[in-house]
Each structure stands twice: as C-alpha cells, then as structure tokens.
C-alpha cells in the first residue's frame with residue numbers, strides 16, 4: 554500500500570497581511586514549511602512527499618529541506634483545490650489510482666506523527682473511501698449577521714475539519730475535477746469527496762494541530778512544538 558503526501562504550499566498569505574507567504578515565516582529559527590515537511594517525511598507509512606508551490610515563489614530554493622522521500626514540486630493553482638488537483642495529477646504519473654494520498658496544509662506544522670498514524674490505520678481498516686482528522690467544537694457557536702447574534706447553533710454534531718485528509722488518488726482526482734468543473738468552492742478535500750457520495754471517516758485528532766492564520770498563531774505554534782519536544786524527550790528518557 555503506497556501512501557503519498559501532498560502539501561499545498563502555494564498560498565500568498567494575504568489574510569495575514571505580511572509580504573512573506575505565511576508558510577515561509579520563521580518558527581524556532583526555521584521556516585514553518587520546513588517543520589511541516591519534516592513531520593511528513595518522518596512518517597514511516599509515507600512513501601514520498603510532493604509540494605505545491607506558487608509559480609512566482611522566490612523562497613522555496615532557500616528552504617534547504619532535504620529528504621530521500623522528496624519526489625518533487627508542482628505549480629500551485631488559483632485556489633487550494635486547484636493546487637491539490639495539480640498535485641494529484643502529478644502523483645498519478647508515479648502512483649496508482651488506488652494508492653492513498655495524505656493532503657496536509659503547509660501551515661499546520663504541529664501535527665503529530667501519532668495522529669497521522671491513527672488516521673491512516675483507522676481509515677484503512679474502515680469501510681470508508683477516505684477520512685480526515687478533526688476535533689469536536691468546544692465553544693458555543695453563534696450565527697451572526699451585521700454584528701447581531703441571530704441564533705445559537707446546536708454544536709453537538711459539529712467538528713472542526715483539520716488536515717491531513719486521506720483519500721485514494723483516483724477518487725480525489727474525480728471529486729476535485731467534478732467540483733471545479735461545476736464551480737463549487739471547495740476548502741478541503743473531504744467536502745469534494747462528500748459531494749460525489751462517499752462520506753469520509755472522521756478521526757479525532759489533537760486540537761493543537763492548529764492552522765497558522767494570524768501572526769499571533771506563530772507564538773502559539775512555538776509553544777506547542779516546544780511542549781511536544783519535551784514530551785518526546787521525557788518518553789525517550791523513560
């Protein structure tokens with residue numbers, strides 16, 4: 554069973570309001586993308602890693618990330634779904650339609666190898682044609698319009714969709730192509746696969762697998778990475 558990892562890293566980071574794309578902002582003296590790629594390449598089940606980068610990316614060559622698992626880059630698209638579709642098309646040139654692809658946001662450097670292993674094991678053992686890491690919503694959720702609360706939403710069935718998300722290459726290719734052709738806005742792989750009739754498996758992951766969206770998230774990610782390292786060290790010492 555081959556499991557490929559694809560990292561969409563072609564965003565411009567406009568929401569963060571800085572000139573450097575957020576995947577290249579520094580985290581513990583290394584670019585954020587370096588940490589993300591390091592986690593994926595250390596994952597024993599992963600066969601190879603491919604990265605989607607923007608055609609005008611001037612930072613990639615300075616990243617200095619080396620791994621025997623790196624199989625190449627692909628040009629990003631106008632949105633995340635198109636970047637992932639480009640990656641899936643390229644991976645289908647080296648892999649088979651039934652191979653798995655783990656799609657993981659470049660801007661989630663705190664994902665743990667343990668969570669990735671559980672996602673792979675639980676999806677493969679299930680009858681589902683794919684799955685994703687997620688976390689149940691802990692806060693009370695309000696529906697708001699023009700800064701007025703319209704209603705309080707029942708959160709009992711609501712989860713946050715995280716990444717990685719794991720699907721067979723062929724199915725993901727069909728689902729993303731279909732959504733793009735029909736002009737449907739897709740913000741994760743699972744929603745494309747749901748549309749073509751395959752409910753993904755939701756696997757509970759750690760809620761500290763945060764997506765770096767605002768500058769303040771970088772400090773939080775530094776604390777999370779440091780705490781994960783100290784837990785790893787104390788487990789090694791035991």
Ligand code: C5P
Nearest residue numbers: 561562563564630631632633636659660
């Ligand atoms: O913009 P957002 O935070 O949703 O981006 C999630 C991930 O998708 C990031 O890793 C970003 O680099 C990537 N992305 C991409 N191609 C785009 C837009 C976003 O690879 N056109």
